[in-house]
Amino acid sequence: MLYQNKAINNVKEFKYISDLGNFNSIPKPYKEISHSDFWQYYDTWAYSYTEFRQTYDINEGKNGMVPIEIFYYDTCAYARDKNHGVGVGRYWRIGCDHKWVIEAAGECWSRSKCELCGAETESDSSDCHSYS
Numbered sequence: 001m002l003y004q005n006k007a008i009n010n011v012k013e014f015k016y017i018s019d020l021g022n023f024n025s026i027p028k029p030y031k032e033i034s035h036s037d038f039w040q041y042y043d044t045w046a047y048s049y050t051e052f053r054q055t056y057d058i059n060e061g062k063n064g065m066v067p068i069e070i071f072y073y074d075t076c077a078y079a080r081d082k083n084h085g086v087g088v089g090r091y092w093r094i095g096c097d098h099k100w101v102i103e104a105a106g107e108c109w110s111r112s113k114c115e116l117c118g119a120e121t122e123s124d125s126s127d128c129h130s131y132s
């Protein structure tokens, strides 16, 4: 567990997170999302890192902790609670609500940079010459 936290703290590309927090908190900013929003993203993209935390800041004033698993992607992270089989699952999106500026980075290739947090990503835009 400690090893995972140390590894994640050493990763510089999580510009979309303003406060990585610690083992007993959820990274900030975050917002609760629906079951379908979580699973649509989770099933579409591959995450780079995963981490388990026992959090106290998302328990809505109740005693005790909420165990969560966090999935870190290139430009955001998602989390789900680990109380499987107990009530309805809870899900969160972690990170900046990006405001992307897209520019050409080559033929059929685009680079996106967020004006708010500085996160960057590149992708095959499949739209050759549209930015010329």
Ligand SMILES: [Zn+2]
Pocket: 016, 096, 097, 098, 099, 114, 115, 116, 117, 118, 119
């Ligand atoms: Zn951003």
